[in-house]
Amino acid sequence: xxxxxxxxxxxxxxxxxxxxLVAFAMFRYVGDPVDTMLGQERTVEDIERLRENLxxxxxxFVQYWNFLQRAVQGDLGISYRQGRPVVEIIAERLxxxxxxxxxxxxxxxxxxxxxxxxxxxxxxxWAANTxxxxxxxxxxxxxxxxxxxxxxxxxxxxxxxxSFGRGEVxxxxxxxxxxxxxxGLVALILPSITLGLYQMTLIMRLxxxxxxxxxxxxxxxxxRARGLRTKAINFRHALKNTLVPVITVTGLQLxxxxxxxxxxxxxxxxxxxxxxxxxxxxxxxIPVMAAYLMLISVMFVxxxxxxxxxxxxxxxxxxx
Amino acid sequence: xxxxxxxxLTVQFPTRRQTFTAVKDAHLTVEPGxxxxxxxxxxxxxxxxxxxxxxxxxPPGRITGGVIRFRGEEISGLDAAAMAALRGKKISMIFxxxxxxxxxxxxVKQQLVETIQEHLGLSDAEAGARAIDxxxxxxxxxxxxxxxxxxxxxxxxxxxxxxxxxxxxxxxDVIIADEPTTALDVSIQAQILDLIKGLAREREVGVILxxxxxxxxxxxxxVVTVMYRGEVVESGPTARVLGQPEHPxxxxxxxxxxxxxxxxxxxxxxxxGGRVTEFKIEDxxxxxxxxxxxxxxxxxxxxxxxxxxxxxxxxxxxxREYFTAVDGARFEIRQGEVFxxxxxxxxxxxxxxxxxxxxxxxxxxxxxxxxxxxxxxxxGVPDWYRREIQMIFxxxYSSLNPRMxxxxxxxxxxxxHGILQGLALRxxxxxxxxxxxxxxxxxxxxxxxxxGGQRQRISIARALATQPRFLICDEPTSALDVSIQAQILNxxxxxxEHLNLTMLFIxxxxxxxxxxxxxxxVMKDGKLVEVAETEALFEAPQHGYTRELLSLMPRLDGLSDxxxxxx
Numbered sequence: 001x002x003x004x005x006x007x008x009x010x011x012x013x014x015x016x017x018x019x020x021l022v023a024f025a026m027f028r029y030v031g032d033p034v035d036t037m038l039g040q041e042r043t044v045e046d047i048e049r050l051r052e053n054l055x056x057x058x059x060x061f062v063q064y065w066n067f068l069q070r071a072v073q074g075d076l077g078i079s080y081r082q083g084r085p086v087v088e089i090i091a092e093r094l095x096x097x098x099x100x101x102x103x104x105x106x107x108x109x110x111x112x113x114x115x116x117x118x119x120x121x122x123x124x125x126w127a128a129n130t131x132x133x134x135x136x137x138x139x140x141x142x143x144x145x146x147x148x149x150x151x152x153x154x155x156x157x158x159x160x161x162x163s164f165g166r167g168e169v170x171x172x173x174x175x176x177x178x179x180x181x182x183x184g185l186v187a188l189i190l191p192s193i194t195l196g197l198y199q200m201t202l203i204m205r206l207x208x209x210x211x212x213x214x215x216x217x218x219x220x221x222x223x224r225a226r227g228l229r230t231k232a233i234n235f236r237h238a239l240k241n242t243l244v245p246v247i248t249v250t251g252l253q254l255x256x257x258x259x260x261x262x263x264x265x266x267x268x269x270x271x272x273x274x275x276x277x278x279x280x281x282x283x284x285x286i287p288v289m290a291a292y293l294m295l296i297s298v299m300f301v302x303x304x305x306x307x308x309x310x311x312x313x314x315x316x317x318x319x320x
Numbered sequence: 321x322x323x324x325x326x327x328x329l330t331v332q333f334p335t336r337r338q339t340f341t342a343v344k345d346a347h348l349t350v351e352p353g354x355x356x357x358x359x360x361x362x363x364x365x366x367x368x369x370x371x372x373x374x375x376x377x378x379p380p381g382r383i384t385g386g387v388i389r390f391r392g393e394e395i396s397g398l399d400a401a402a403m404a405a406l407r408g409k410k411i412s413m414i415f416x417x418x419x420x421x422x423x424x425x426x427x428v429k430q431q432l433v434e435t436i437q438e439h440l441g442l443s444d445a446e447a448g449a450r451a452i453d454x455x456x457x458x459x460x461x462x463x464x465x466x467x468x469x470x471x472x473x474x475x476x477x478x479x480x481x482x483x484x485x486x487x488x489x490x491x492x493d494v495i496i497a498d499e500p501t502t503a504l505d506v507s508i509q510a511q512i513l514d515l516i517k518g519l520a521r522e523r524e525v526g527v528i529l530x531x532x533x534x535x536x537x538x539x540x541x542x543v544v545t546v547m548y549r550g551e552v553v554e555s556g557p558t559a560r561v562l563g564q565p566e567h568p569x570x571x572x573x574x575x576x577x578x579x580x581x582x583x584x585x586x587x588x589x590x591x592x593g594g595r596v597t598e599f600k601i602e603d604x605x606x607x608x609x610x611x612x613x614x615x616x617x618x619x620x621x622x623x624x625x626x627x628x629x630x631x632x633x634x635x636x637x638x639x640r641e642y643f644t645a646v647d648g649a650r651f652e653i654r655q656g657e658v659f660x661x662x663x664x665x666x667x668x669x670x671x672x673x674x675x676x677x678x679x680x681x682x683x684x685x686x687x688x689x690x691x692x693x694x695x696x697x698x699x700g701v702p703d704w705y706r707r708e709i710q711m712i713f714x715x716x717y718s719s720l721n722p723r724m725x726x727x728x729x730x731x732x733x734x735x736x737h738g739i740l741q742g743l744a745l746r747x748x749x750x751x752x753x754x755x756x757x758x759x760x761x762x763x764x765x766x767x768x769x770x771x772g773g774q775r776q777r778i779s780i781a782r783a784l785a786t787q788p789r790f791l792i793c794d795e796p797t798s799a800l801d802v803s804i805q806a807q808i809l810n811x812x813x814x815x816x817e818h819l820n821l822t823m824l825f826i827x828x829x830x831x832x833x834x835x836x837x838x839x840x841x842v843m844k845d846g847k848l849v850e851v852a853e854t855e856a857l858f859e860a861p862q863h864g865y866t867r868e869l870l871s872l873m874p875r876l877d878g879l880s881d882x883x884x885x886x887x
């Protein structure tokens with residue numbers, strides 16, 4: 001068990017090193033930072049001096065090592081555009097993205113599982129069939145279109161919900177939250193649905209098919225023959241057995257909720273890291289791009305590590 | 321008053337095109353303390369009767385005629401709520417496969433407590449105490465500690481005990497046991513049957529024992545009902561029905577049971593309802609390459625072969641733990657003989673077969689074929705040797721690719737080895753399918769269109785496509801009905817006789833082994849404990865374990881001898 005965890009952590013560390021290498025390579029080889037930093041009026045000596053100062057004349061691996069050392073200490077460089085430490089900029093933006101991801105993740109999980117179980121139990125009912133048909137729309141429409149349609153309907157036509165921004169936020173010093181004000185909560189609704197709809201349909205369809213598979217198993221028949229209630233059978237015995245594959249996919253999807261937030265954040269002008277990334281690309285702000293890449297990979301790796309540990313918590317057969 | 325009465329029961333499965341009648345006008349009564357056997361081949365409707373009593377018919381199945389009475393009260397028309405109050409409380413059920421009938425994610429105690437509380441409404445502590453008491457009562461040692469374990473930590477036999485404990489949670493009056501020992505080894509089977517017998521004797525429980533195994537019926541039941549295609553064909557005290565069967569179907573069923581006591585040249589087949597298929601293996605002999613080797617000289621030699629599996633993975637090799645599946649097995653298989661391997665599950669029989677076939681690399685020792693080294697390495701075995709050996713597997717449902725047409729399945733080995741192409745290959749495939757009794761047209765269909773026995777014929781045709789000299793049969797008939805088994809075994813006997821094929825025949829079924837094999841090796845815990853001529857082994861076993869195995873074999877003395885003379 002312990003060796004399993006250690007192995008997983010080592011694997012995660014390896015993945016992060018590789019991603020770090022890619023991020024570093026961006027710094028080093030996409031454009032010349034010296035070019036960007038010095039103006040038109042520069043001499044060859046200026047360039048050489050700056051190169052020496054920045055450590056650009058060191059061998060590749062020495063530079064990579066220095067980069068890693070600084071990255072671990074939370075120093076990811078200075079934004080070319082804003083002239084401020086990248087970590088500071090991201091820390092400002094991260095709460096917005098994480099709150100959005102958390103709400104839409106919860107939305108996807110809760111509705112996905114409930115609807116999945118429902119459509120599996122009432123397999124041939126009209127309600128289940130309607131949900132299944134509608135869910136096809138959820139998977140096939142692109143995110144930005146859903147966002148625009150929602151804005152058109154609820155913001156433009158009905159004027160019920162805001163069409164952009166986070167609303168009023170409360171600054172806790174280290175974190176800005178929209179959870180504590182009404183306008184902040186209201187502002188979360190449309191972007192969360194937009195971002196979570198695809199994941200929700202995916203989870204729903206997965207839960208449904210897993211559930212149908214599990215309901216055919218002998219232990220479900222035997223549970224019924226033992227006289228257990230249908231509710232206990234469906235929600236205790238069957239649902240728990242569907243969870244392992246569901247967790248796998250949900251883990252991956254949660255990562256992509258954060259990554260795909262780019263599109264939703266653009267549509268809703270949500271002040272998160274996704275929007276920051278889009279702006280960074282427009283202005284070739286390489287330190288920000290590299291930091292974003294690292295951040296996303298840390299989250300992906302972290303989530304997958306948690307997923308692997310959850311497997312073990314759920315399935316006793318993996319513990320031995 | 322009878323505990324359970326079933327009168328004129330008819331169960332139908334209406335579908336869009338036609339209505340399938342699974343059970344028709346069935347009669348059956350169970351008295352307290354009585355074990356009532358329900359026997360018949362697959363599709364006979366045995367399990368459907370069990371499901372109908374429990375109110376657990378799979379949709380769209382429903383009871384369309386007759387009544388089921390429990391203690392004189394009709395239960396067949398009860399609504400779902402009233403039935404739920406009875407199910408598991410007064411009438412319990414035990415399923416066939418203990419490996420799949422327990423939920424893998426809950427401890428044994430959790431599953432017991434849940435069931436006890438459902439029926440008896442006890443507190444957590446009381447229910448927990450009762451759970452441990454039940455575990456103890458079904459004969460699981462160290463009940464208190466084992467209660468908190470998960471199903472995968474129990475062996476098959478122990479899991480079936482847990483299943484029985486679950487069925488006993490609320491002290492039911494009737495237990496329906498649907499093939500409770502089919503998935504278990506013979507020694508475990510005896511223990512489980514004793515447990516069920518004890519329940520009937522001591523607690524006056526009425527038991528319906530559903531099985532296809534005549535040995536189990538003969539040893540365990542008081543009364544037996546024989547079913548064929550949904551109808552009861554014969555019913556009566558077990559000794560009478562098995563000793564003097566009246567109905568022709570019962571007679572044909574009993575005649576097809578392999579006997580542990582006498583060796584017959586062929587299995588007698590008394591056809592009933594057109595279930596015997598002709599096959600003509602001798603016709604294959606004309607085009608079969610004649611072996612020049614003399615009968616009786618060694619063909620395959622296993623020289624101390626050993627296989628270890630990692631049972632505990634670890635980063636450091638010194639921390640790894642190994643499980644020795646086969647430990648230095650040494651034997652030879654002679655030209656033209658059928659060599660049997662017997663033993664309980666996990667004894668290493670199949671591992672030996674896989675090492676000889678080159679599917680598992682051999683960890684130590686050597687395999688020789690006609691004196692040439694063919695020991696399997698990580699890269700498998702030499703190509704020429706692959707052509708000479710073929711395998712027939714146990715499960716005809718999973719050993720044929722469902723997406724391939726039957727003629728492609730049969731042609732594949734010959735095509736792979738480049739032995740035949742084009743028309744010649746097509747002719748070979750058609751001939752093989754015809755000779756195993758499927759007809760040449762069978763090639764155009766897909767595996768799902770065939771029954772289990774027919775699929776096993778397809779497997780045999782596939783194995784013969786490269787004209788091998790050595791055939792490995794790994795439990796080739798244990799998934800089949802007894803009459804189908806007899807036909808498949810006759811085909812295999814013909815292969816040996818007419819084509820001079822050498823075979824390794826793996827089985828846990830001792831009577832079958834006695835009928836099929838010339839010599840037998842007995843496996844226990846990865847070791848080959850005894851090798852002997854079949855008759856000598858059965859008449860005068862040398863090793864203690866062999867004697868123990870033979871003593872557990874059902875004797876079937878009471879079975880009618882009719883039809884055996886046909887051989």
